[in-house]
Amino acid sequence: MRIRLEARSEPSRLMSWVSPLLAAAATLVVGFVLFSILGKNPLEAFYVFFVKPVESLYGVAELLLKASPLMLCATGLAAGYRANVWNIGAEGQLTLGAICGGGVALALQDVGGVWLMPLMILAGAAGGMAWAAIPAWLRTRFHASEILTSLMLVYVATLGLSYLVHGPWRDPEGFNFPQSKIFGDAALLPNLVPETRLNVGLLIALAVVAVGWLFMRRSLAGFQMRVAGLAPAAANYAGISSSRTVWLGMLIGGATAGVAGVGEAAGPIGQLLPSMSPGYGFAAIIVAFVGRLHPLGVLLASLLMSLLYLGGEAAQIALSLPSAVTGLFQGTLLFFLLAADVFINFRLRVRRRPVRAHSTAQALGAARSA
Amino acid sequence: MEQVAALVALTLAAGTPLVFAALGELVTEKSGVLNLGVEGMMLVGAVFSFIVAATTRQPWLGVAAGMLAGAALSLVFAVLTLTLMANQVATGLALSLFGVGLSAFVGLQYVSVVIEGIKPLAIPGWSDLPFFGRLIFAHNPLVYLSLVLYALIEWFLFHTRAGLILRAVGESPASARAIGYPVIAIRYLAVLFGGACAGLGGAYLAVAYTPLWTEGMTAGRGWIALALVVFATWKPLRVLAGAYLFGAVTLAQFQAQALGVAVPSQLLSMLPYLATILVLTIISRDATMIRLNAPASLGQPYHPDA
Numbered sequence: 001m002r003i004r005l006e007a008r009s010e011p012s013r014l015m016s017w018v019s020p021l022l023a024a025a026a027t028l029v030v031g032f033v034l035f036s037i038l039g040k041n042p043l044e045a046f047y048v049f050f051v052k053p054v055e056s057l058y059g060v061a062e063l064l065l066k067a068s069p070l071m072l073c074a075t076g077l078a079a080g081y082r083a084n085v086w087n088i089g090a091e092g093q094l095t096l097g098a099i100c101g102g103g104v105a106l107a108l109q110d111v112g113g114v115w116l117m118p119l120m121i122l123a124g125a126a127g128g129m130a131w132a133a134i135p136a137w138l139r140t141r142f143h144a145s146e147i148l149t150s151l152m153l154v155y156v157a158t159l160g161l162s163y164l165v166h167g168p169w170r171d172p173e174g175f176n177f178p179q180s181k182i183f184g185d186a187a188l189l190p191n192l193v194p195e196t197r198l199n200v201g202l203l204i205a206l207a208v209v210a211v212g213w214l215f216m217r218r219s220l221a222g223f224q225m226r227v228a229g230l231a232p233a234a235a236n237y238a239g240i241s242s243s244r245t246v247w248l249g250m251l252i253g254g255a256t257a258g259v260a261g262v263g264e265a266a267g268p269i270g271q272l273l274p275s276m277s278p279g280y281g282f283a284a285i286i287v288a289f290v291g292r293l294h295p296l297g298v299l300l301a302s303l304l305m306s307l308l309y310l311g312g313e314a315a316q317i318a319l320s321l322p323s324a325v326t327g328l329f330q331g332t333l334l335f336f337l338l339a340a341d342v343f344i345n346f347r348l349r350v351r352r353r354p355v356r357a358h359s360t361a362q363a364l365g366a367a368r369s370a
Numbered sequence: 371m372e373q374v375a376a377l378v379a380l381t382l383a384a385g386t387p388l389v390f391a392a393l394g395e396l397v398t399e400k401s402g403v404l405n406l407g408v409e410g411m412m413l414v415g416a417v418f419s420f421i422v423a424a425t426t427r428q429p430w431l432g433v434a435a436g437m438l439a440g441a442a443l444s445l446v447f448a449v450l451t452l453t454l455m456a457n458q459v460a461t462g463l464a465l466s467l468f469g470v471g472l473s474a475f476v477g478l479q480y481v482s483v484v485i486e487g488i489k490p491l492a493i494p495g496w497s498d499l500p501f502f503g504r505l506i507f508a509h510n511p512l513v514y515l516s517l518v519l520y521a522l523i524e525w526f527l528f529h530t531r532a533g534l535i536l537r538a539v540g541e542s543p544a545s546a547r548a549i550g551y552p553v554i555a556i557r558y559l560a561v562l563f564g565g566a567c568a569g570l571g572g573a574y575l576a577v578a579y580t581p582l583w584t585e586g587m588t589a590g591r592g593w594i595a596l597a598l599v600v601f602a603t604w605k606p607l608r609v610l611a612g613a614y615l616f617g618a619v620t621l622a623q624f625q626a627q628a629l630g631v632a633v634p635s636q637l638l639s640m641l642p643y644l645a646t647i648l649v650l651t652i653i654s655r656d657a658t659m660i661r662l663n664a665p666a667s668l669g670q671p672y673h674p675d676a
Contacts, residue, residue, distance in 0.1 A: 144654040148597045152643040155590050163636035282467055322478040327471025334464040342454040
């Protein structure tokens with residue numbers, strides 16, 4: 001008896017939506033085992049990790065608050081990934097967004113005004129785009145892999161922010177802590193739900209997800225990007241410029257990550273700190289994949305990923321587990337997703353065959369492919 | 371003169387983790403598999419080597435554990451990409467993200483632990499020789515090991531039958547299979563070897579170079595190693611040269627600080643990353659040369675029955 005993978009004649013649409021659920025379930029099983037090994041009651045740990053954080057209104061608000069930057073970044077990344085543009089530097093583009101948006105807030109602290117917030121968001125988007133433009137230019141002009149250059153720029157951006165808050169932008173009255181001045185009221189996103197930290201950043205993120213959906217589904221450029229991703233040769237033949245695809249893919253990702261950076265600076269943080277994100281830019285890669293590179297999927301996946309962040313924090317307090325368990329779960333989820341995705345294009349076949357016939361078939365197969 | 375020898379020794383020490391990781395990735399890529407998870411495998415290698423070294427007080431046992439951990443993580447990659455035919459880029463990314471999370475998780479209790487690491491050689495008589503003692507006879511044993519590894523890989527890839535088969539698999543898996551070579555099995559071995567080497571690079575950092583464990587201590591070296599393989603146009607000797615070039619760049623930031631250069635430390639710390647972007651760009655500019663040197667099937671999924 002032999003179990004083998006057999007190619008499906010066409011990808012299974014059903015599997016492509018079931019697979020994230022399978023992956024999430026498998027991750028829960030791993031969590032169950034992990035909590036048991038660590039000597040925690042798994043059911044209690046599950047409750048603390050996945051239910052307790054969202055039992056209160058405040059908790060739900062926190063869930064949406066943390067989901068906002070994730071869905072922003074992931075929407076932009078998904079557009080690029082659809083076109084086979086592998087921007088993995090959203091974390092750096094987010095940081096640049098925070099620097100540029102925050103820079104505007106700090107420079108115009110005494111001026112204020114209703115136009116300050118739109119200006120900050122524009123500056124943040126421009127900063128993220130500028131940071132993403134570097135890998136795009138290096139890729140289109142010099143064929144340098146955008147995977148490596150966009151990632152290297154994450155380190156450069158983080159160091160740049162660290163320099164700014166340790167040096168020129170440090171709050172002179174901040175007791176020497178590496179942090180900027182606290183933003184003025186006009187530079188903070190208005191609150192959405194009283195008694196919580198949820199702000200209008202969520203609405204911006206939802207709007208961007210909607211625009212992302214329209215762009216990919218209804219616009220010519222979005223269509224061309226999808227073609228370029230699915231069939232590069234056909235795209236080339238149809239005259240779709242591959243460098244335009246790379247530019248679009250990178251710039252969209254940079255812009256959304258930049259806006260996410262402003263959202264963090266002008267939202268829950270309210271100033272510039274050496275680190276503006278607990279790895280949202282990287283987690284967004286997972287969100288994009290788990291969400292099937294589809295806006296609706298991204299929306300749901302960002303909520304799941306946000307819950308992992310909240311659960312990690314809660315587990316740290318209530319179960320004295322390290323919050324790094326979040327990263328562990330994120331990685332595990334992506335692994336299981338990639339494994340489950342196999343069944344989109346293949347199905348399992350169990351075959352009983354005599355050994356000899358089998359080897360003949362193999363020999364024939366080998367002769368054919370030769 | 372003595373200072374020149376010391377500088378060379380420091381450069382070798384700083385470049386060695388890259389030598390291990392990049393040579394391993396080179397072998398993996400020569401078989402046609404692109405594993406972007408080097409950073410994750412290095413971190414996991416670093417943390418497990420450190421834990422074993424700290425609990426057993428045997429740093430060499432730690433090194434073995436680091437290699438094993440790197441190989442174990444690469445096995446996950448191999449199963450996903452080779453058996454289940456998952457996308458290599460996405461799986462490699464997953465490996466790096468997972469490795470960052472796993473290493474931070476298991477290493478948490480060891481962050482401020484002090485261990486007795488593997489020390490540089492001190493051969494009586496030889497290591498004390500003027501100039502040459504420092505230049506040749508007083509490196510860390512793992513630095514010598516990395517040079518041995520280089521020589522072995524150069525010999526294996528280009529002077530043995532097995533190496534030729536590995537390269538054939540990377541150039542044209544369908545042809546290699548038609549002749550009767552087990553493409554998937556060979557790729558499994560190449561991926562595992564790359565994982566063990568990345569783990570070794572991480573172990574070198576955690577039990578020899580610094581010796582300590584901090585979260586994310588590889589600081590992007592895994593990604594730099596990936597860039598190095600491209601920079602080296604898949605040639606082992608150039609990997610070695612590139613790794614030491616980066617060792618020198620890493621060193622330059624500390625040297626500048628020691629000399630009191632009035633540049634903020636964060637800006638100096640950007641140097642290795644900017645240098646990576648620069649050399650990657652310069653080498654990639656010539657697309658034909660990359661195409662001629664890169665293994666032809668690099669990164670493409672391969673299904674034996676398709």
